[in-house]
Amino acid sequence: MLSDRSTATVRATLPAVGAAIGDIADLFYKKLFDAHPELLRDLFNRGNQASGDQRKALAGSIAAFATALVEHPGTRPDVMLNRIAHKHASLGVTPEQYEVVHTHLFAAIVDVLGDAVTPEVAAAWDEVYWLMANALISIEARLYAQQGVVAGDVxxxxxxxxxxxxxxxxxxxxxxxxxxxxxxxxxxxxxxxxxxxxxxxxxxxxxxxxxxxxxxxxxxxxxxxxxxxxxxxxxxxxxxxxxxxxxxxxxxxVPYGDLVLDHLDAPLLLASAGIGCTPMLSMLEYLAEEGHDRPVTVVHGDRSPADHALRAHHTRLTEKLPKAEPHFWYESPEAGHPAHRTGLVDLNGITVLPGTHAYLCGPLPFMRTIRTQLLDAGVRPADIHYEVFGPDLWLASA
CATH class of the missing domain: 2.40.30.10 (Translation factors)
Incomplete structure (x- = not known):
């Protein structure tokens, strides 16, 4: 929990820091990679750096964490932290690297905000950083221990x-x-x-x-x-x-990731688009092997049947489940494909059972659309789970 003094300072400076966080993130990565080029070469995704996605994700996560600290001081955004920690653990991130990040992040903050970074402001945001960093270090230590590996040795x-x-x-x-x-x-x-x-x-x-x-x-x-x-x-x-x-x-x-099949007593909805079908196939295969007999709604969207990876497997696994229904949409379908399943995925017309737990994977616009439709259908926000390939831009673009 953020101290009372720092809470007041962070609340007062959050608009200014939030407005500049993109510039801060840009400068941070430049400083980091100038000092440690091996991190860009062997740890950070060069594609995400080139596109700017990593900068957006970093800015979004810092702003979201700081906002949570001042608006909901008695809680911690564990969903966001767990997702980041799983990604870090899969990369072999170590506690020592948080010190390196701290050095270059705060140098960037000072360079961008200049005289506005008084000792009081610096101390408050330092507290924010270490609350977030130590939370991640703790979660990552638990994840390493669960896999029986030393931190970073994955x-x-x-x-x-x-x-x-x-x-x-x-x-x-x-x-x-x-x-x-x-x-x-x-x-x-x-x-x-x-x-x-x-x-x-x-x-x-x-x-x-x-x-x-x-x-x-x-x-x-x-x-x-x-x-x-x-x-x-x-x-x-x-x-x-x-x-x-x-x-x-x-x-x-070793395996990581917080989008895991759970709540097997509830109706399930597995929604994917494009290559986002891969975690859903693992879930479906597991359900089929376990003889799952609860309702499962399988939703997938793709450019065409030829582009639908593992299409036959997707269909076959769904057919193994006695209470599963497949709904496949194609933008360019083959002859005979239902007209109402042509184009982009649309849950309108599909029965979403009370108590449904939904699992989503695919491009961010697809998941935003499906999440909105699920909320409109009465699904609780806490019961909608998602996976993003690459940096999590959900918060950054919210």
């Missing part, structure tokens, strides 16, 4: 057991531990980080949802190639598509 070598071309732009890689050891446990909906060495020597990391069920001996990731000539946004997916074959090795983290 990586293992895995062998590509098989490679399957799902669509023109989507490939599934089936993985097994290179040392023949046990596969780490995970919950349906979680992801792993994959680190690859690129042509320039950078060891870039991306997260991919596990598309197989937890009981499988193999672990599967399904990767969509991000198009674009030599842009950093798609450099890892292009590398995997163009260079990774059966028998190759990949450096893969």
């Amino acid at each position: 990586w293992r070598e895995w062998e590509v057991a098989a490679r399957i071309e799902e669509t023109e732009d989507v490939t599934t890689f089936h993985l097994r531990p290179e040392d023949g050891g046990d596969t780490p446990a995970f919950r349906p909906g979680q992801y792993v980080s994959v680190q690859v060495e690129l042509a320039d020597g950078a060891r870039q990391i991306r997260q991919y949802s596990l598309s197989s069920a937890p009981g499988s001996r193999l672990r599967s990731i399904t990767v969509k190639r991000v198009r674009g000539e030599e842009t950093p946004e798609g450099e890892v997916s292009r590398h995997l598509h163009e260079h990774t074959r059966s028998g190759d090795r990949l450096r893969v983290s």
